[in-house]
Amino acid sequence: xxxxxxxxxxxxxxxxxxxxxxxxxxxxxxxxxxxxxxxxxxxxxxxxxxxxxxxxxxxxxxxxxxxxxxxxxxxxxxxxxxxxxxxxxxxxxxxxxxxxxxxxxxxxxxxxxxxxxxxxxxxxxxxxxxxxxxxxxxxxxxxxxxxxxxxxxxxxxxxxxxxxxxxxxxxxxxxxxxxxxxxxxxxxxxxxxxxxxxxxxxxxxxxxxxxxxxxxxxxxxxxxxxxxxxxxxxxxxxxxxxxxxxxxxxxxxxxxxxxxxxxxxxxxxxxxxxxxxxxxxxxxxxxxxxxxxxxxxxxxxxxxxx
Numbered sequence: 001x002x003x004x005x006x007x008x009x010x011x012x013x014x015x016x017x018x019x020x021x022x023x024x025x026x027x028x029x030x031x032x033x034x035x036x037x038x039x040x041x042x043x044x045x046x047x048x049x050x051x052x053x054x055x056x057x058x059x060x061x062x063x064x065x066x067x068x069x070x071x072x073x074x075x076x077x078x079x080x081x082x083x084x085x086x087x088x089x090x091x092x093x094x095x096x097x098x099x100x101x102x103x104x105x106x107x108x109x110x111x112x113x114x115x116x117x118x119x120x121x122x123x124x125x126x127x128x129x130x131x132x133x134x135x136x137x138x139x140x141x142x143x144x145x146x147x148x149x150x151x152x153x154x155x156x157x158x159x160x161x162x163x164x165x166x167x168x169x170x171x172x173x174x175x176x177x178x179x180x181x182x183x184x185x186x187x188x189x190x191x192x193x194x195x196x197x198x199x200x201x202x203x204x205x206x207x208x209x210x211x212x213x214x215x216x217x218x219x220x221x222x223x224x225x226x227x228x229x230x231x232x233x234x235x236x237x238x239x240x241x242x243x244x245x246x247x248x249x250x251x252x253x254x255x256x257x258x259x260x261x262x263x264x265x266x267x268x269x270x271x272x273x274x275x276x277x278x279x280x281x282x283x284x285x286x287x288x289x290x291x292x293x294x295x296x297x298x299x300x301x302x303x304x305x306x
Contacts, residue, residue, distance in 0.1 A: 187262070
């Protein structure tokens with residue numbers, strides 16, 4: 001198949017998906033309601049039809065946003081045809097050559113709305129598919145080896161959406177992650193989301209185990225601040241504490257605890273160890289098991305992976 005043929009193939013698949021309809025999820029609806037003051041279908045239709053409305057472009061972009069569900073329906077094609085940056089324009093030309101009309105379905109049986117996809121929306125839609133961003137061969141092999149069939153496409157979509165190029169030490173880390181984490185585990189994709197966000201932040205980090213534990217320590221200190229604030233609140237009142245310059249910790253305690261749990265799962269699976277904190281300034285390393293299968297996990301500190 002030549003370049004033109006594979007671009008036509010991708011454009012036809014996108015058009016097919018869009019013409020079958022887009023189902024807006026609750027998160028999108030919450031955003032629309034908060035941005036446009038809970039509009040009804042007729043109000044949304046008027047906003048979309050009014051080219052002079054500055055909010056129209058934003059709404060169109062939100063509606064035609066390729067979420068992971070749409071991306072999973074395209075991933076097999078992207079993986080098998082190895083698209084490059086230059087192909088993006090060819091696909092866009094194919095999309096722009098005809099009119100694309102999609103039926104937008106609102107949740108909770110709130111109705112549906114037919115919307116024509118403008119050319120500028122098609123360009124942004126296509127750009128967000130990252131069709132030219134191919135997965136590293138070593139990571140791809142690790143996914144094939146360690147990830148269950150039902151999760152492979154979702155994993156590849158998440159990697160395709162990774163913003164930055166993955167450094168060599170992080171490639172090795174991800175390979176171990178995919179091979180050692182139990183893909184059937186219910187929180188596997190949650191762990192992957194966390195680790196991809198973490199790797200994106202840890203741009204210049206070479207020791208990923210230490211970086212993970214530092215991140216866990218950060219969450220732990222947040223929890224300690226929240227607990228200290230709770231104790232202070234029991235002894236006084238909010239107004240007095242504000243006058244004293246005490247600031248409320250704006251965190252979700254459950255979210256911070258959950259992130260610490262994910263770090264433990266990831267660290268134990270990939271490195272064979274983690275650290276548990278008694279307080280913000282003291283930590284105890286407890287060795288639960290050794291995924292390397294030999295020796296003491298603490299002896300692996302010189303491993304080039306960590």
